[in-house]
Amino acid sequence: MKKPTEAIIDSVIVKPNKIQPIIVHFQNGQLKDEETNKMKCQLYNDEDKQKVVLVMSNGQVVYRGHRPDLEKELTYTMLAIHNKKTGKVRLVQAEHWDVAPVLDHHINNNDDENLDKYAELNKKFGSKKTKRRTEQFEKMKVNIEDIKETLEKTVQDIPIATEDLEKSAKDDLIDGTILPPCNKDAKQESEIYNIYDIVPKKILKTLSVASVKISESDIVDKPSFFKKTVEYIKTDPKSEFKIEMLLYIEAIAKWLNTPVKLARTKNFNACEHSDDVHSYVLQNYSMNNGRLKPDSLQHKGLLHCMILGLIIWDYKLDMELFHTMFIRTSTKKLFEFAKCIPAVSVTDDKKFVVLRIRKEKK
16 A cells, blocks of 8 residues: 655645636546647636636637636635655645637627527537526527517507506695595684594593693703793693693604614503503504504604694794604605695795695696
8 A cells, every 4th residue: 555645734825816726627528638738728808707718729629718706615726736855735726717618710690690609519518507508598588579569469458547647646645545634625724634633532631641740840851842842832721732742742753763673672662651642653653563664654653743743833833843853854854744744834934834724726
């Protein structure tokens, strides 16, 4: 039995940025010894594909292959170069290149004919994998003109309901999908929206005790909108009722501002003053009882709060102040939502919007 050769690894050379020694794999099989002696090779840069191309020829057949993507290689192939005199070994990174036979002269035909030539060549000389891919590719080829003709015949008799195309996303808001029902015959601002279309009276009344406490105490650790609103309505005859609406706005704001992961926890409570309000907020502004917050329901919550805010502030709302309640929504976005109510900017002070009575187009 031959004694194994012992050696010491002197150096390891890994330079993935440079072309390393190439181990060539011929897809159509192995070359005979006499063919390898006549083989010539050359490296080229393919500027179109931005790849390095290896071209080999034995005078009869030309083989071509591209440099593999080394980032996708899980391991390195190393060549061991043994120096018998010193007993040392150098490990040099090598690359595996696949080459396949191609035509060794240029054909002045169109692209389709070239593809047919390559397909024929792959079926004759390619590996099993290459042959299978070529056959699959040919099966997938279709005649574009035939498809166009079939498609035209299919769609020409399909009726199109033009009235559906004219309806905009804004109409969906107005029709009560997201916005509450709007009284288009309103003569004054107080008649445009009904508060109880947003939150039922019995739900709002569960906040009455908290409303009284807040009106009689100093407000701390609250957003500017909350504090300013309480100050504004202290002398209002309906102050208790308006604070109830403010607390409802706060519950929606807490729900919208809380990330979904935190809102899903058992400890989350949208309204510390009323379990009924907490349940109602999740029921109306979320899906699966608080597990999902789709954009449409978030928009619904913002619009409802904006309407209530306008009612509390006598139909003139400071949007910059209102924004302090909804920190995850930009002021610009709030102004866009205001147009759907519809509320319009005040000419002399753009940060305010006022509720506008909708006028029917004649």
